[in-house]
Amino acid sequence: MGNVDYVYPPTKMESTHGVAVPPPQTFFNSLKYSLKETFFPDDPFRQFKNQKPSRKFLLGLQYFFPVFEWAPRYTFQFLKSDLVSGITIASLAIPQGISYAKLANLPPILGLYSSFIPPLVYAIMGSSRDLAVGTVAVASLLTAAMLGKEVNASENPKLYLHLAFTATFFAGVLQASLGLLRLGFIVDFLSHATIVGFMGGAATVVCLQQLKGILGLDHFTHATDVVSVLRSVFTQTHQWRWESGLLGCCFLFFLLVTRYFSKRRPKFFWISAMAPLTSVILGSILVYLTHAEKHGVQVIGNLKKGLNPPSITDLVFTSPYMSLAAKTGMITGIIALAEGIAVGRSFAMFKNYHIDGNKEMIAIGTMNIVGSFTSCYLTTGPFSRSAVNFNAGCKTAVSNVVMAMAVMITLLLLTPLFHYTPLVVLSAIIIAAMLGLIDYEAAIHLWKVDKFDFIVCMGAYVGVVFGSVEIGLVIAVAISLLRLLLFVARPKTFVLGNLPNSMAYRNTEQYQNATSVPGILILSIDAPIYFANAGYLRERIGRWIDEEEDKLKSSGETSLQYIILDMSAVGNTDTSGISMLEEVKKIVDRRGLKLVLANPGAEVTKKLNKSKFIEKLGKEWMYITVAEAVEACNFMLHTCKQNPPKTDQSEPWNNV
Secondary structure, rough: OOOOOOOOOOOOHHHOOOOOOOOHHHHHHHHHHHHHHHHHOOHHHHHHHHOHHHHHHHHHHHHHHOOOHHHHHOOOHHHHHHHHHHHHHHHHHHHHHHHHHOOOOOHHHHHOOHHHHHHHHHHHHHOHHHOOOOOOOHHHHHHHHHHOOOOOOOOOHHHHHHHHHHHHHHHHHHHHHHHHHHOHHHHHOOOOOHHHHHHHHHHHHHHHHHHHHHHHOOOOOOOOOOHHHEEEEEEEHOOOOOHHHHHHHHHHHHHHHHHHHHHHHHHHHHHHHHHHHHHHHHHHHHHHHHHHHHOOOOOOOOOOOOOOOOHHHHOOOOHHHHHHHHHHHHHHHHHHHHHHHHHHHHHHHHHOOOOHHHHHHHHHHHHHHHHHHHOOOOOEEEEHHHHHHHHOOOOOOHHHHHHHHHHHHHHHHHHHHHHOOOHHHHHHHHHHHHHHOHHHHHHHHHHHHHHHHHHHHHHHHHHHHHOHHHHHHHHHHHHHHHHHHHHHHHEEEEEEEEEEOOOEEOOOOOOOOOOOOOOEEEEEEOOEOOOOHHHHHHHHHHHHHHHHHHHHHOOOOOOOOOOEEEEEOOOOEHHHHHHHHHHHHHHHOOOOOOOEEOOOOOOHHHHHHHOOOOHOOOOOHHEOOOOOOHHHHHHHHHOOOOOOOOOOOOOOOOOO
């Protein structure tokens, strides 16, 4: 190949505004900016600017305790709405609390304890108006599955109980720490598809495990996978109790019918909300009158009166059990946090207000820490209870206070009435609640919109159902991270063409009427350039050039002479990315072509300048827009002293 004398565009063809290099920053200013953008994108300190010290103190108090923000504006109309909502969700919280405590292999009274103290803490610190705090089935199942591997709840109930309190403490510490350190983005790794599959799988397992209560079985597997559960059910057919099964099916039918009716007639939401408590009352009366407990129908038994006893001295911080409690707490804490924040954001969107995810983490974490000191196990904002709270017309978190007061009255006066409550009714309540978490419509939607998200969803579901809750969670997160890595390591590159009668350049695959510019190949890189994708992009750019040259040769059109890289979507790069661009430039030069950059971002330009790449490329070959770059290249094609030599095909792309 011979040397080529290029005629650079004269002044009139240069970009009106050249690509500017950002002014240099000191290391500490750059670090400060990066930390601010990473941890404080919402700029929570903006409200404190130019404020008096007393005002700053009040704003800080309102940030950590939102009750001081909305309480002064509280009205009697709000109170009437919150009273109705609180009483309604209490009717659901009491039977659900008892049921979920049994699911966690804990004493039923803990479900009531956990519906008393934590809601009061959340009412003071929470920012959601609609979240109804209480125990949840998935966290209960996780607690039973993880703690049950090491400690048998039947053989050593005291140690198991203390480990549940300790796990709740660690969960609360983790949740509050994530909020204080503003690390809420960690929860975002649990994508929507992951949560749909995970919740559906956990709900399926929970429903199957309730066959123990429905069929009145005394001995049952501690495993959570579907194979073990079904084996345990069908190897004990001789112990099935028809009385218990009949009672369970009747109450399950009643609960499902009321829920179906409330869905069809939303103004009658209270019928579905009252159905669990109604089932408990009817079941207790039926057992009491017929003495069914003597005929194979298991009952709760005695529940002691009184409010939450302190449990701070019961926390276990000695090996080997502390590591078990910490592991259980961290996993259940993350799941509970993801569910609580997702539910809170969903209902906030309906009412057009905003909740701060980090403040919610602090509130949920604090209520679990306080709960672990007062005989409670893990709580968050379950969807079913929050949906009832929302439909009941709640206005503020006072509905949680009303619910807590109703539970307090129950603990002080009404617990003996639950003595004859049949366990089969609790199983029916759990099954009815869990069926609502198997969101097959969401899975179908994922299949239609994004096949990879559907794979993530099914991976989580299959992992939970056929493995364990932990395995399903690991599979779902692993597939999600794999997808993220694929997006980073294999970014999209595509050819741009000119839309007719415009200066716009768009993807030729998306816009079929976009036409290529003779002699110019315009490529767009749709991601930051990092070490993980630098090699791939180098090879991909080379293949685009080879394909373009082959196409031009076969059609006899103008030979390829300019390569324009549209850097609009390249938000950042590293040294590997810069090295890749240097390699591309060397190879493009060897092949008698010219490399041109369009619209590199501030961070990219700054690094290209520091690495002397701009100096090697020539500042005149960097343009703000693709249109300006094409115009300059077109001008060059018509004013060159001589045509650039044709590509030397003996010079392979990979031969640097």
